[in-house]
Amino acid sequence: MHEAIAPLYSTSCKLGPSLHLLPATHVYALQSPETIMIRPTDFKGRFVALALLVFAICAILLYQTPLSHLSLPAVQQAGSNGGAVLTGHAIAPKLGNATAKAELGRAAWKVLHTTFARFPEKPSDEEKEALRSYVHLFQRLYPCGECAEHFGKILAKYPPQVSSRTAAAMWGCMVHNVVNKRLSKPEFDCVNIGDAYDCGCADKETTAPGDSTNT
Known part of the structure; x- marks a missing residue:
């Protein structure tokens, strides 16, 4: 039992005395925050990629839509x-x-x-x-x-x-x-x-x- 606990105490000493009573899973989580947290740079990159994808889809749909359909509301408004x-x-x-x-x-x-x-x-x-x-x-x-x-x-x-x-x-x-x-x-x-x-x-x-x- 003492041999199983020894790595926990040796690791917690590196992080500070206030972590002696924390379970091992908490200690390792605090050692590697990048494994459970999303980096801001990663979120911004995904958002930009998604925005570019939506813009590309809209551009394709707009290119395929006849101009006469786009101008119809303006013509109707002018006529009214x-x-x-x-x-x-x-x-x-x-x-x-x-x-x-x-x-x-x-x-x-x-x-x-x-x-x-x-x-x-x-x-x-x-x-x-x-x-x-x-x-x-x-x-x-x-x-x-x-x-x-x-x-x-x-x-x-x-x-x-x-x-x-x-x-x-x-x-x-x-x-x-x-x-x-x-x-x-x-x-x-x-x-x-x-x-x-x-x-x-x-x-x-x-x-x-x-x-x-x-x-």
């Missing part, structure tokens, strides 16, 4: 907010200068009627939507705030007609007369709307007299 953008309140403040307001009105109608006159007679669906959006945004961004508010009410009652060039031109003349009536101005004969707002640009380019470059 499009109506609010086109039909919101007038952005510009009130324009108090009557002279500037009148000049602005003449220039604005010139732009609108010329745009309608140059619109395709058989537009595509995308072109129809482009003109419709243009009219609504023109109203929202019009530099005269109170004028824009009035025109917005007209658009709500008479939405833009974009099925053809003729439809767009006649609609533009009609809403112009609505504004003229409110301002106590004479109404315009819509039959002559094309002549009144002719931009002077032909649909097909012609060779100028004396120009022999194309002959």
Whole structure:
């Protein structure tokens, strides 16, 4: 019995007098802490390796996913907010200068009627939507705030007609007369709307007299 205990006491003396009464298993555990404890460096290394593995898996899945699927939520969000953008309140403040307001009105109608006159007679669906959006945004961004508010009410009652060039031109003349009536101005004969707002640009380019470059 004394021979079995002797190694215990000889080992415990190396560790200090306070360990004389500890069992042998405790003594050997304190002698070799690396056998029962995880080193911090080992834990960090495993964590970094796991993070790299997860990143690699995500990169592979992302590469295999079609881009159209990733862009779909953004397209849906843009489409859901499009109506609010086109039909919101007038952005510009009130324009108090009557002279500037009148000049602005003449220039604005010139732009609108010329745009309608140059619109395709058989537009595509995308072109129809482009003109419709243009009219609504023109109203929202019009530099005269109170004028824009009035025109917005007209658009709500008479939405833009974009099925053809003729439809767009006649609609533009009609809403112009609505504004003229409110301002106590004479109404315009819509039959002559094309002549009144002719931009002077032909649909097909012609060779100028004396120009022999194309002959």
